[in-house]
Amino acid sequence: MAIAENLGALRTRIKSWRQQNEVIALVPTMGNLHEGHLSLVQKARELADRVVVSIFVNPLQFNDKQDLSDYPRTLNEDIQLLSELDCELIFTPTEEMIYPNGMASLTKVIVPGVDDKLCGKGRPGHFDGVATVVTKLFNMVQPDIAIFGEKDYQQLMLIKKLVADLNLSVDVIGVPTKRHESGLAMSSRNSLLNQKQLVQAPLIYKTLLSMKQAIEEDGLTDFHQLCATAKEELQKAGLEPEYVDIRRANDLELANANDKHIRIFVAARLGSVRLIDNIACDLA
Numbered sequence: 001m002a003i004a005e006n007l008g009a010l011r012t013r014i015k016s017w018r019q020q021n022e023v024i025a026l027v028p029t030m031g032n033l034h035e036g037h038l039s040l041v042q043k044a045r046e047l048a049d050r051v052v053v054s055i056f057v058n059p060l061q062f063n064d065k066q067d068l069s070d071y072p073r074t075l076n077e078d079i080q081l082l083s084e085l086d087c088e089l090i091f092t093p094t095e096e097m098i099y100p101n102g103m104a105s106l107t108k109v110i111v112p113g114v115d116d117k118l119c120g121k122g123r124p125g126h127f128d129g130v131a132t133v134v135t136k137l138f139n140m141v142q143p144d145i146a147i148f149g150e151k152d153y154q155q156l157m158l159i160k161k162l163v164a165d166l167n168l169s170v171d172v173i174g175v176p177t178k179r180h181e182s183g184l185a186m187s188s189r190n191s192l193l194n195q196k197q198l199v200q201a202p203l204i205y206k207t208l209l210s211m212k213q214a215i216e217e218d219g220l221t222d223f224h225q226l227c228a229t230a231k232e233e234l235q236k237a238g239l240e241p242e243y244v245d246i247r248r249a250n251d252l253e254l255a256n257a258n259d260k261h262i263r264i265f266v267a268a269r270l271g272s273v274r275l276i277d278n279i280a281c282d283l284a
Contacts, residue, residue, distance in 0.1 A: 001083050003090045007140060010091055014142060022049035026143035028134060031055040032072040033081050036178035036186035040147045041085050043175050052141050053082055054091040060103055061129030070272075072191050091141065098136060109135045111165070114158040117252060118265055119276065122242055130155055131162050138170055146170050151177040151185045153263060153278045157252055177277070179205065185277045197270040203237050204266050207244075208279040211264050215246075215281050221257035234268055242267040242274070249280065260284040 004010040017024055025048035027040045044051045055078055062068035075092065082090055099106060108128050114120070115127035138146065148156045156174045163170050178186045183205035184198075193201060207230050214220040227244040234241045245265045246255045255262040265278045 017050050024050045024143045025145040026141045027053045027147045030057045031078050032074045032188035033078045034186045039178050044147045050088045052089045058133045108132045111158050150174045192273045204277045212281045240269040
């Protein structure tokens with residue numbers, strides 16, 4: 001396993017692999033790796049000859065400076081974890097490398113139709129930052145395959161649309177959410193939860209399962225009321241829900257009872273920690 005800290009080292013390695021016609025997979029991360037990230041690396045290993053994991057806490061996608069400051073940074077531990085997997089290269093660019101001229105007048109990538117709902121409503125500019133940095137990473141690494149987790153389902157759909165709209169030659173693959181035994185979706189932000197909050201947080205997944213059952217098994221079709229009830233239950237349990245929403249899986253537009261493939265989404269805060277989760281719901 002090698003570590004590339006600059007673009008020259010990265011491109012030298014990529015060029016060598018390209019000359020051998022090897023398939024390259026990229027797993028973009030912001031570090032503070034956990035089993036969820038490692039499952040993405042394992043999927044990349046299954047699909048490609050060479051695996052690159054990028055670790056970069058992207059300031060452009062944070063609209064809250066405190067959130068950026070609080071985001072866990074554990075590079076040494078991350079490198080140790082990846083050394084135990086069959087990962088050929090870790091790319092650890094600096095902010096100066098990604099944004100050499102700063103961010104004030106930066107050319108940005110905007111993906112309309114996906115960025116203005118769900119997490120996009122409460123985090124203006126967030127998905128512009130995601131789309132921009134992922135495009136830059138795609139250009140730097142030039143992967144054949146890119147792996148993303150379904151926990152950030154809106155992000156996954158945004159990247160798929162970006163790739164399709166810009167005719168990028170990258171196959172974007174989604175990997176199911178990895179969960180703790182409690183059902184809580186694995187997330188780097190979980191490390192910021194205290195013991196009491198770690199007991200409360202799994203209610204998000206339990207809420208998703210209950211909504212899924214109400215739709216798939218009980219035949220409930222009043223999605224608006226179902227979301228309102230779920231939001232009330234989360235509030236009663238001490239969470240601060242930002243949204244509970246039911247969307248079409250393919251384009252994230254609001255779902256109705258005639259849609260066959262839908263996705264249920266929840267975003268909620270526990271103290272200062274924002275958690276998101278989602279679940280598939282099929283009516284076919």
